[in-house]
Structure formats: C-alpha cells, structure tokens
Amino acid sequence: MTSTTERKCPDCNASMVPISIIDRSRLNEIQSADSVLSYTTPDTRRGWLGDLKAEGTVSAVACSQCGRILLFANKS
Numbered sequence: 001m002t003s004t005t006e007r008k009c010p011d012c013n014a015s016m017v018p019i020s021i022i023d024r025s026r027l028n029e030i031q032s033a034d035s036v037l038s039y040t041t042p043d044t045r046r047g048w049l050g051d052l053k054a055e056g057t058v059s060a061v062a063c064s065q066c067g068r069i070l071l072f073a074n075k076s
Contacts, residue, residue, distance in 0.1 A: 007061055007070075014065035021060050021071075039073055 007016035021037055038054035046052055056075040062068070 009063035009066060009068055010070075011068050012063065012066045014063050016061035016070065017064050019060050019062045019069070021058070 008014070009016055023035065023037060037058040038056065039058055040052045040055050044052050044055065054076065056073055059072045059074055061070050061072075
C-alpha cells in the first residue's frame with residue numbers, strides 16, 4: 001500500500017498496520033512469502049492458454065488491537 005495516510009480500524013478505531021497475505025494454495029509451485037497477490041474481475045476473458053489477465057494487485061492491513069483484516073484492490 002503506497003498511501004502515507006494512517007488508517008484506523010472501522011471497528012475499534014485502533015491503528016491499522018500493513019501486512020502480507022501468504023498464498024499457500026498452489027502446493028506444487030515454489031512461491032516466496034513476499035509474492036504479490038493479484039485480482040481479476042468476473043468478466044475477464046481467459047487468454048489462449050487459459051490464463052486470466054490480472055486487473056491489479058491486492059494489499060492488506062490488520063488492526064493492531066482487534067485483528068480485523070482489510071483487503072484493498074490496487075488497479076494497475
């Protein structure tokens with residue numbers, strides 16, 4: 001997340017801190033813990049090889065007090 005604005009938790013008003021979500025869903029692929037998550041929209045068409053074009057990346061923050069996690073779409 002590139003914003004320098006401090007985010008506050010919508011539940012308890014405590015500070016939100018940037019976190020990384022670790023994707024372990026692809027067991028046969030080697031991924032580092034700092035790999036970037038991406039997203040696509042439902043109307044995205046698959047490419048010739050069946051792959052989906054990413055619309056952007058996903059960033060996350062967690063509440064330092066209650067643990068709530070918020071995800072944000074960062075359009076490419």
